[in-house]
Amino acid sequence: MIKAILIFNNHGKPRLSKFYEHYTEDTEQQIIRETFHLVSKRDENICNFLEGGLLIGGSENKLIYRHYATLYFVFCVDSSESELGILDLIQVFVETLDKCFENVCELDLIFHMDKVHNILAEMVMGGMVLETNMSEIITQAEAHNKMEKSESEEQVSVGFLASALDRKQRRCIVSV
């Protein structure tokens, strides 16, 4: 089972956090911080697995992460998940985001937090992997987007504002 999914940037700022088990607010923040400390000090060319820190749960759990340009994607899973399987699941997730947002970048995750969560909900439900098929996930996500578009035309292109905000920060996180 997947216990938590965390995304934070190179400075440890959380960009998305989803816990499938209950922790108190404070513990959740501590987990994010601890995970960042554990993950950020690791070199690029060493393995993507890490035995869990103190908080997220002893020897049973492990952290599986991938580092893209400015973001860390960390999945905390228990022993019933396959390490390499999860590693590729992260890849699927990121590629899906990339397709949904067209060259996804850190800012997309911030401005469309709800959308990212909804995409995630199509992949992982209650800690269980629901769907690994990218086209299926995109179909589901787009059904929602269409609804949204038809509802509001007043939405100014977020991309424009975002790029005005900080051009340097807008680096693609995946190059597929």
Place this chain on the structure above:
Amino acid sequence: MSDVVEKTLTALPGLFESQTGAAKITNRLRQLIKSITELTSKHEEENLIKRELSAIKEQVSSPNTTMKQMREIMVRAMYCEMLGYDASFTYIHAIKLAQQGGVLEKRVGYLAVSLFLNEGHELLLLLVNTVLKDLQSTNLIEVCMALTVVAQVFPKDMIPAVLPLVEDKLSHPKEIIRRKAVLALYKFYLIAPNQVQHIHAKFCKALSDKDPGVMASSLHIYLQLIRESPDSYKDLTGSFVTILKQVLGGKLPVDFNYHSVPAPWLQIQLLRILSLLGKEDQSTSELMYEVLDESLRRAEMNHNITYAILYECVKAVYTIHPKAELLEKAARCIGNFVLSPKINLKYLGLKALTYVVQHDAKLALQHQMTIIECLDHSDFTIKRETLELLFRITNAQNVTVIVEKMLDFLRSCNDEHTIIHLIGKVAELAEKFAPDNSWFIQTMNDVFSIGGDLLQQDVPNNFLRLLAEGSESKEEDDQLRLYAVESYLTVLKGHTSHLPQCFLQVMSWVLGEYAHLQESVDRREVIRLLTQLLDQRSVSSETRVWILSALTKIPEGQTDLILDLAESLSSSQDTVLRQQAQELRHLSQDSQLREWVLPRGAPWDGIEVDSSLSFLDGFVSEALAAGAAPYKPPHQRQEELCEDRALNLEPYSFSLPVSLSSCSITDRQSPTLLSVSSGLSGNSAELSQKAGSSTLILEGVKRVWGKDGYLPQKEATAPPVDEPSAAVQPASQQEAAERIEPRPEPSTQNQDKQQLASSLFVGLGVGSSVSLLGKSEAPPPRFRKKPRPHESSSSSGTSKRSSDSSSHSSRNTTDSFLYGSFPEEEPATSISTFDHTPKSTTANGLSQNKDTKEDRHANTSQILGGDMVIVRPSTIQDKHPPSVSSDLTALLPADLKDLPHSDVISLTSDPSLSLSSCRLFRDEALLLVIFISNCTETVIKDVAVQLTCEELKTASLRGNVMDCLEARSTSVCHYALLMDDPHTNVSLTGTVSYQTQPGHTNTLPFSGTLSTADFIRPLVVTTEEYGKLWLSLSHDVKQNLKLLTDAGDPLRTTLNALKDALQLHVVDIIGSEGIVACRLLSGAPCLLHCRVNGAALAMWLRSPHPALPDFILYHCQRALAHH
């Protein structure tokens, strides 16, 4: 007219504002994020978020905020919560949004709810109705959202409310809904297994769903079920193998390919399931050899995900019953993993090796050089995994080298979690394989000083127990103790300020107990060293207590030193220390008392502790006689203080039915406080005795509800998460690597490694490996612990296991019972008036069962590709109108006529036969009577009825075979059915075979459902008996039910309605409370206590059977809902 214009004008600004407001708000999030990114310090961020939150607060409470704006606000609130700021005031608005908004608002609302709330949050109750509504919605997106939220956060108590709806979704035409429903049910299974017991058959259907996605999600459930009881699902092995074969053969749609590997995640799941099924089971394993071989062969492409499959394959091969050919291939795979330049694969290779060395230690030998390299690897995770592997191959010969490696690693390690984990292993190895005393003590010294206060308490405890209890030979023990004393004296003479508290405690205890063994050491020196510790500021007060007790044990004749010490401590601010100093002074002055209190060398087992302090009884009674106030436990004292001071504002606790008038004294206590006093003091017991025999004694009654709501039960609460005292500050990896071993010259490096390898892998060679395979054959541990009389944890573990196995076996027996012929059949039919042919019936029955079994296989194995249509007999529910004339009941056998019975319902019919059934309620069983009517004008021959139901036991049957059935006549056959474990609904299936013309057999399938309600019988008890029984039971379930308010006396009406529907026995009704009793046939009783609570009926159920209350509650709910 002017009025209207004026109104429009006044309304205009509002309209205008709300429109611009929307645009403003859409920008708010951007502004917020923009300003956050521009911030430089944490402090500024805090201020900004605080401002933001107060702005949100204002907006949510403003009545002008539209739903759409609310959506925007919710996203902002989520953002703030993610950053760790409390936005709990928005929770209720999130629920509102989910309740009232359109689809888009709902989505944000549900998302916010699943992010903000947890399963136990009280606000979730407000969501239940919304979820119910959305589950029934025709909009697919709404149904999806509801299912997602149900799988994410849903209160356990409310599962019965949505369960039927979620179950229905299993047959929804849309795959995505079915898939989500399966996962939601799995979630229910995880949090409340007994509530979904009855739908296991439906899981099977999900497994055979034509959509591979639905099938894949059902594997989650099966993996879990099989992990819990592999034996019950052996018959599905064939199906899983077939599925895997089809996946491998590329039978799935191309959509499921990932990097041109067909459905890799599905393969991984299946391999796991297979390895669980094949574990220690040769015949099952044989079924899967072929497919495993194919898997190993196919997974040869070089992509990450194929390695994932390979790894699972290898694990499976080593888990199931071994087959040499496969093992060889798997071993080669492991080799590839370990030697791979890709670091992730190396890691997995090491993991696989760790797993495999238990079976085959030689494999580690093949890769010894790689392992040595990994030991010096720059990656922390790899190093750790290598040590884990070494831990597994440790034996008496290589223990020193391996322990040294581990300690080296630990010295350079900063991660607390790793330290705790590994240091325990070092201690374990040291205890198991220590070559000599000095090494052992030295290693344990390292363990204590490295592990320090992170150590789990059982490490020092075990060590001290080992020293204290000793082994068989006293001489050896004393040597060990002596060595420990010597070693500790040396340690204490050095710098002690950096030593962890736990180490100091161990040392002081050992010195206190065994310093006398060492003749050459001056006692004064020992005392001086220990006293020195007391003066250090870094020593905690707990350690001081340890040191003082050690000092109490040492002195004989050193009174002057001790008196000085006691003097100096007598002014200490710590009362415990002061008291100890006092004791110390007394004991050192009175050697006789000392001898009595602290006997030297007394055996450990002989010490008995009088925990009830009975020796003080005399003192207490004297004091009481002299007019002293009786002792009151702290909570009671506090309670009385509160009562004295102020009005009691706490609600009266839930009172028990029997002593409505007399239990008020105990009832005055708030439930929270009562729950604290599990061992009630003599005082309150006295009170209840005074109150008379009919009073309920609340001692030992489990309190589930307290003043703060649900009181979590001890076993349910997870152990508290340790808060780290400081942030982890790890050193850089390179530094660590350098420190772990001084790098030798490059030329000699290789040689060194060879040497290391030979010392590490000694004892794993071909010759000796035979004896070392498996830990069980390892040389006996040097330090053998004496068995403890009360190993509570292990005994509870075994008892649990035994109960598990008993439940398995019972299941097995029912299975075999069902799949075999019915043993009761022959005697029963021999009594019957009909002629019969036992042989043919049995054969018939057997083949029938075989058919159903094969059917199950067929169902699951034809999932993919095949277009076979499964024909299922239509189920007949009670709600079908009884089309059969009720005069059939007149045909009941005379001995059954007087029993209460249900309406006769039609089961099935065809042109020649029609079947109907009737349920008769006998005390110890349910009689299912089946009426077989011949609708034709000709005689029907060889009629045989066959009934199957997995959940029930058939106690007896009569009349299920008859030679001929006359034209237009009806024959009766009946089954006595027993229910051992409650199930909500039990489905029955059966067939009737008959011949209209000779040699031409027709079969007519039928099915029906029985509910637990059919198996509930009234339990007639008196109020006193009820009270006694109530106290003897645990397993509380509590829930509020609907109260029928249409009549004058709602409680009585409701209870009567329940009584009619469920055959309960209403024991007593007093005021607004009522007590009701029933039982499951003649088995487990269930007591219900009802109380009118506003517009609801608070029901509290108890039963020795853990699952029974749930089911009864479910039926009560249904009965009241239908009323």
